Amino acid sequence: MAWSVGAGLEGKGVIVTGATGGIGQAVTRAFATTGARVMAVDLDQGRLNELVAALGGGPHIGMAADLRDLSRQDAVVARARQELGNLYVLANLAAVLRRRNSLDEITEDDWDLQQDINLKAAFFLCRAAGKAMVAQGRGGRIITFASQGWWTGGFGGSVVYAASKGGVVSMTRGLARSFGAHQITVNAVSPGQVNTPMLMTDLEPAVYEAIKQQTPLGYVAEPEEIAGTVVFLASDHARYITGATINISGGFLMY
Template sequence: MSFQTGVGPRTAVVTGAASPRGIGFATARRFAVEGWAVVLLDLDEAGAKSAADTLAQDHGVAALGLEVDVTDQESVRAAAAVVAASDLPPVGALATVAGVASPVPFLEVDLAEWRRVVDINLTGTFLACQAFLPAMIDGGYGRIVTMSSVSAQQGGGVFSKTPYSAAKAGVLGLTRSLAREMAPYGITVNSISPGVVDTDIRAGATDAENEARLAASVPLRRQGTPDDIAALIAFLASEDASYLTGTTQNINGGSYIA
């Protein structure tokens, strides 16, 4: 199976893609199922390489796993250079999934925690977009999907608190402005805004009772799954979504209706 756009096969780049239970890996897997070549970027080099090997073996697509610190400009640029020099098809999609949670109450947040959360969630999105956009412009096809959160829209209220909500709100502003700048190139930029999703992002800071409470708070009475989110990201990366740009796609089971 080979993914085809009007200009040929393409590669999808996904940040934060190593965790087997994460949205990033589910997204890379969905791209692979649809025939895209995939690049999995993660701070966990062994995990990224293992995940890429799994996708290549299971779905018969070209896959590359690379170690990347999304908060470090040189690290992100180096990854983009490796991808550009590889035998992979041109980059046609970027999903900036890498992120961290932060349940720390506002008056207990120190500057180090603030910077950690903003750097990974917001600055990491900026750096990835800036590093991979030139290849999309040159290749004539581009879809960027950023990862925000319902917490940015309703001011927390799920798990993470102010630093996370602020960073994810910043992602929405970045997405909308970048969509305007990239529109003349035919490149779309959209954001996903999930509600509570069953991943390991809350690992070590929650328990079964809290997870059940989160599910019960959703009108559809369940948490989202990584595959729910991955399906929407793949659609936004497709040719069918060519007239959608600058949007925030709410996917939250009805917990926030705008």
């Protein structure tokens, strides 16, 4: 095994979803520095083009797709295999958080939107990517995104989001069992609080201060502080880790 940070990732095909989001951009850039070939997936083609144009190495691709449309998912996987030459990693970050400060304000549409993208689309994309990795026969890495909310039930009006992330943890464990025999690992990354639009939108200042006070490291993470763990899980260094939920919360949670 080569002892570089991205050991084993050179020339490997990587799909990053939610790629133009706060953490997604950092993850996309981090993979590009390992020599991997990245397909960045998100909703807006213009923003994807900007992101991909600034990456070194390659070839890299930006592909706009609404992942709630399950019929688009096979095309995403097929294009990655064809244009990147292979598919070795799926890092699935795409998600939405719709804050509602009171339970009574939560609508069926709030429930459906968050479950549809955070959990349902995640399952079908992970399955499609995993099947492609099985067909290639060279193993693979699937990295899902939970949140501290999976454990705490969520703060600041995020109970529906938290429920979707609890589902992501269970799903990750189930997929790890299903794909393990093919040397495809499936792990969840579980950030605490990260300085991105998702965290900051509609967050009350008092909740933000309380979060910092309850975090032993005393600050909210920057996206790059999450990206390193994603690359680690994709690398050869992590090949015996599967079904894990990696807590990256500055000590906000300890498990």
